[in-house]
Amino acid sequence: MLNFLLMRILTFVPTFFGVTIISFAFIRVLPGDPIVVMAGERGMSQERYDQLYHQLGFDKPVISQYFDYLVGVLQGDLGNSFVTKKPVWDEFFSLFPATLELSICAIVLAVVLGLPAGVIAAVNRGKFFDRLLMSSALIGYSMPIFWWALLLIIVFSGMAGLTPVSGRMSLMFYFDTPTGFMLIDSFLSGQKGAFVSAVKHLILPTVVLGTIPLAVIARQTRSAMLEVLSEDYIRTARAKGLPPLRVNGLHALRNAMIPVITVIGLMVGTLLAGAILTETIFSWPGIGKWMVDSIFRRDYPVVQGGLLLISVMVMIVNLTVDVLYGLINPRIRKT
Amino acid sequence: MALLEIRNLSVEFKTSSGSFRAVDGFETSLDAGEILGVVGESGSGKSVAFLALMGLLPWTATITADQLSFDGRDLRSISARERRRIIGKDMAMIFQEPMSSLNPCFTVGFQIKEALRRHLGLDARARQARAVELFEQVGIPAPEKRLSAFPHQLSGGMNQRVMIAMAISCKPKLLIADEPTTALDVTIQAQILELLTALQRDTGMALVLITHDMGVVAETAHKVSVQYAGQKVEQQPVADLFATPHHPYTAALLSALPERAVSRRLPTIPGVVPGQFDRPQGCLFSPRCAHVQDRCRTDPPPPGGPETGFARCHYPLNLTQEEKA
Numbered sequence A: 001m002l003n004f005l006l007m008r009i010l011t012f013v014p015t016f017f018g019v020t021i022i023s024f025a026f027i028r029v030l031p032g033d034p035i036v037v038m039a040g041e042r043g044m045s046q047e048r049y050d051q052l053y054h055q056l057g058f059d060k061p062v063i064s065q066y067f068d069y070l071v072g073v074l075q076g077d078l079g080n081s082f083v084t085k086k087p088v089w090d091e092f093f094s095l096f097p098a099t100l101e102l103s104i105c106a107i108v109l110a111v112v113l114g115l116p117a118g119v120i121a122a123v124n125r126g127k128f129f130d131r132l133l134m135s136s137a138l139i140g141y142s143m144p145i146f147w148w149a150l151l152l153i154i155v156f157s158g159m160a161g162l163t164p165v166s167g168r169m170s171l172m173f174y175f176d177t178p179t180g181f182m183l184i185d186s187f188l189s190g191q192k193g194a195f196v197s198a199v200k201h202l203i204l205p206t207v208v209l210g211t212i213p214l215a216v217i218a219r220q221t222r223s224a225m226l227e228v229l230s231e232d233y234i235r236t237a238r239a240k241g242l243p244p245l246r247v248n249g250l251h252a253l254r255n256a257m258i259p260v261i262t263v264i265g266l267m268v269g270t271l272l273a274g275a276i277l278t279e280t281i282f283s284w285p286g287i288g289k290w291m292v293d294s295i296f297r298r299d300y301p302v303v304q305g306g307l308l309l310i311s312v313m314v315m316i317v318n319l320t321v322d323v324l325y326g327l328i329n330p331r332i333r334k335t
Numbered sequence B: 001m002a003l004l005e006i007r008n009l010s011v012e013f014k015t016s017s018g019s020f021r022a023v024d025g026f027e028t029s030l031d032a033g034e035i036l037g038v039v040g041e042s043g044s045g046k047s048v049a050f051l052a053l054m055g056l057l058p059w060t061a062t063i064t065a066d067q068l069s070f071d072g073r074d075l076r077s078i079s080a081r082e083r084r085r086i087i088g089k090d091m092a093m094i095f096q097e098p099m100s101s102l103n104p105c106f107t108v109g110f111q112i113k114e115a116l117r118r119h120l121g122l123d124a125r126a127r128q129a130r131a132v133e134l135f136e137q138v139g140i141p142a143p144e145k146r147l148s149a150f151p152h153q154l155s156g157g158m159n160q161r162v163m164i165a166m167a168i169s170c171k172p173k174l175l176i177a178d179e180p181t182t183a184l185d186v187t188i189q190a191q192i193l194e195l196l197t198a199l200q201r202d203t204g205m206a207l208v209l210i211t212h213d214m215g216v217v218a219e220t221a222h223k224v225s226v227q228y229a230g231q232k233v234e235q236q237p238v239a240d241l242f243a244t245p246h247h248p249y250t251a252a253l254l255s256a257l258p259e260r261a262v263s264r265r266l267p268t269i270p271g272v273v274p275g276q277f278d279r280p281q282g283c284l285f286s287p288r289c290a291h292v293q294d295r296c297r298t299d300p301p302p303p304g305g306p307e308t309g310f311a312r313c314h315y316p317l318n319l320t321q322e323e324k325a
């Protein structure tokens, strides 16, 4: 297991360098001049332009710009945002908890509903419930996110007035955010109603963001379960006189989880990369929105650093999945 | 009253191309302590008949029977919940493929203790003790250590011993062994068979031994049921069956036993067992029968009486003079 981990971590090294190159190149390939964007509509004098051009290092050859960047990265310095002048690290860490909170809620929703739905559909294969579930999953999977979000906003915020339309917290409250997780911070603040407000703000974004993972997990679980249910050891479990809940929910699901874990891991990876649409629609101050804004502003350091941090996180998630995979599948554990 | 009584058991599968009768009028009865051998070629419905008895067939199967009783209970009318209290406890089954019959995600100890908890309600300590005892009983060395092994860490023979230990864990009255040795090496086969017969002798349980191997039947069974294309074509006490087979199919099976055949597997009879689409009109064996006559091709024969081993044949073999009359 230790060897396996070390091997995996070693493969991170080339991936890491690859990502630095790609993120560095990506933002430069986009047409548009960051200095012009910075200047905005007022424009700027040629001297000021040249001064900034030099200051940002754009007068050096691209290769040496890259190496300057790489040296910085290896020293843990991702540079400062062109726009806010704040270090990329700081911005990332002030925004990441929002994305993490939303992603966790969405994935928990997807797993908690998707796994049982898939199991029940597989056990009742071809019957009404299976068809209902699988057609809902198909709809959920193929529905445009923004359309779904707007529909929910119209119904729950507009017509029923139950949920807020945007943001993470009602403006009525103000408190410190030591953890950055609104659920925790609002709870710690002790202010009456703050926690409820945090929950209400989370509901619609969670549902919107969780819909596709929920559909994917339900479908994956169903197909994995169908495969497992025809295995000999399921017949053995039934031959022992075990009740269906135990046969399906323990003996079968445990085996069906092996492929499903991989899918869940992939979903967590994409969610952490920021739910661009969801964050934009609900004005959720997270990584996805930050990245999109920075791309429009041609904020090179933020895009480079953000992409790099996101990739590192995805790599860590994948590693975790591999470890979990080994834990849940004894056949590869001790070899 | 017999422990197990099956009369006119039929199983039909719904398939995409219509329904298919995998078991057609199977009958047998078995007393406590008896060993029944069930032989027949692949596809003759041996497994399906006993899976139906256990209630382990998928929902595509329709089971009908005039009688299906075990230990005084009518299995046709009991609820699924009641059945689950019987199977794995009083009536247990082991399967052909030991490697795939155990769940790869759980230790063998977990899997055997599960049955002990479910049916006997033993506490953790008692389960551990009983599991060790069972592993010793089926000849698994170093039982404490083996309990924490996963199936893929054990050999096929070991896994089959685990399966047997699991099956006998609640002292069943009937053990159904569906080709328990087919997937194993020849030397291991003999050990497993010895184990099964020894356990049967010690515990007095009834044993159904489903097999391809006439040699195994000759050595272990008390009576033998011969299956062909879903039907029982003959049943006799083992000595009588070997001495005077009445059905031409049985005779064909016997005509190549060890002294004449190189392998102890079922001798090859020309032709194949009819499947869903090539059912002959009359006697199902008629296309392959050495003694076939015109009537066999048109009229399906009903089962005969006990004097002809219940043979489904218009012209049973080896009849004594008075039986012929």
Ligand SMILES: Nc1ncnc2c1ncn2[C@@H]1O[C@H](COP(=O)(O)OP(=O)(O)OP(=O)(O)O)[C@@H](O)[C@H]1O
Pocket: B013, B015, B020, B022, B040, B041, B042, B043, B044, B045, B046, B047, B048, B049, B058, B060, B275
């Ligand atoms: N679930 C099922 N659906 C449809 N047909 C089935 C199903 N299970 C078994 N059959 C068919 O029933 C027939 C009898 O199968 P069965 O497994 O009982 O044969 P068997 O005598 O045990 O053979 P073997 O010696 O190979 O184990 C076969 O033709 C098989 O294809």
Ligand SMILES: [Mg+2]
Pocket: B046, B047, B048, B178, B179
């Ligand atoms: Mg079989």
